[in-house]
Amino acid sequence: MNFAAAQSIKRGLLAAGHYRRALGRSRFPGVAVLGYHGLRDDDSPDGSMAFENLHVRASTFEAHCRVIRDTCDPITLDDWRAALLGTAPLPPRPVLVTFDDGYRSVFTIGAPILAAANLPAVVFACSDPMERRHLLWFDDVAAREGEAAVEPWKARDYGSWLTACATGTQAVADADPRAVMTVPELQALSRQRGIEIGAHTERHPILAHAAPAAQRAEIAGNRAALEAWTGRPVRAFAYPNGRPGVDYNGDTVTILRDLGFDFGFTMRPAFATADEPPLERSRFMVLAEILGPELAHRMAYTWPR
Numbered sequence: 149m150n151f152a153a154a155q156s157i158k159r160g161l162l163a164a165g166h167y168r169r170a171l172g173r174s175r176f177p178g179v180a181v182l183g184y185h186g187l188r189d190d191d192s193p194d195g196s197m198a199f200e201n202l203h204v205r206a207s208t209f210e211a212h213c214r215v216i217r218d219t220c221d222p223i224t225l226d227d228w229r230a231a232l233l234g235t236a237p238l239p240p241r242p243v244l245v246t247f248d249d250g251y252r253s254v255f256t257i258g259a260p261i262l263a264a265a266n267l268p269a270v271v272f273a274c275s276d277p278m279e280r281r282h283l284l285w286f287d288d289v290a291a292r293e294g295e296a297a298v299e300p301w302k303a304r305d306y307g308s309w310l311t312a313c314a315t316g317t318q319a320v321a322d323a324d325p326r327a328v329m330t331v332p333e334l335q336a337l338s339r340q341r342g343i344e345i346g347a348h349t350e351r352h353p354i355l356a357h358a359a360p361a362a363q364r365a366e367i368a369g370n371r372a373a374l375e376a377w378t379g380r381p382v383r384a385f386a387y388p389n390g391r392p393g394v395d396y397n398g399d400t401v402t403i404l405r406d407l408g409f410d411f412g413f414t415m416r417p418a419f420a421t422a423d424e425p426p427l428e429r430s431r432f433m434v435l436a437e438i439l440g441p442e443l444a445h446r447m448a449y450t451w452p453r
């Protein structure tokens with residue numbers, strides 16, 4: 149069966165309530181943590197921004213929110229904390245929505261959709277581009293040299309990446325779809341019901357290529373900025389790039405523990421089960437090409453349990 153035919157069948161199954169019934173009989177083996185990045189308007193033309201598969205269209209995100217609300221049990225990190233303390237068990241199909249990087253579109257497009265669907269979310273934000281009103285380093289490199297030029301920078305050591313790449317990023321206008329939130333926007337988002345702000349380092353380095361002291365400075369400095377701006381404790385962290393054993397190392401986990409973080413999120417695609425380490429939780433990355441019916445299908449059947 150070709151891709152379009154499969155999509156159309158899944159759309160029909162969703163409309164007929166099939167996934168709601170199938171999921172209604174099931175219990176997830178852990179929390180389905182969804183890892184989003186940015187969002188974009190429905191009318192933004194294809195090919196107009198780098199890494200556009202990381203920026204889910206508004207109508208797709210709305211469809212995701214409906215699927216989550218209708219077929220699963222959205223939770224906050226505080227719900228999860230309460231379950232770990234034994235105060236209240238998690239519901240049968242817990243889903244946690246997360247966003248990495250701190251894109252402004254999460255505030256302008258995502259926050260109203262989340263509020264309308266009454267969905268909680270965690271937003272992991274990088275503080276340095278926010279403070280300087282600059283592009284994130286990978287969006288900057290992609291704009292100047294193309295997407296393919298980004299990957300080699302991820303293999304460089306922290307010092308050379310910092311001087312040659314991360315500190316020379318270009319300014320970005322707030323209206324640009326690649327812009328990160330302003331500080332007042334982050335503050336407003338942090339006050340929306342159900343939203344928690346988490347740490348994601350100051351500049352989004354590949355932590356595995358940094359000495360422990362530099363890793364600690366990136367993480368602690370980010371947390372201090374986010375806490376000062378929002379007036380709230382920052383206790384959860386998402387590893388930049390997120391591949392276990394590749395993008396961070398044992399030192400990173402030790403630093404998080406030392407700094408008192410209670411949740412760390414990777415991009416290992418799996419349900420976050422009770423037996424995995426609290427500072428290395430799994431997440432399913434959600435891309436723009438995953439439409440509403442496809443998300444329902446993956447939750448019901450495809451994701452391994």
Ligand SMILES: [Zn+2]
Pocket residue numbers: 248249348352387388389
């Ligand atoms: Zn990131």
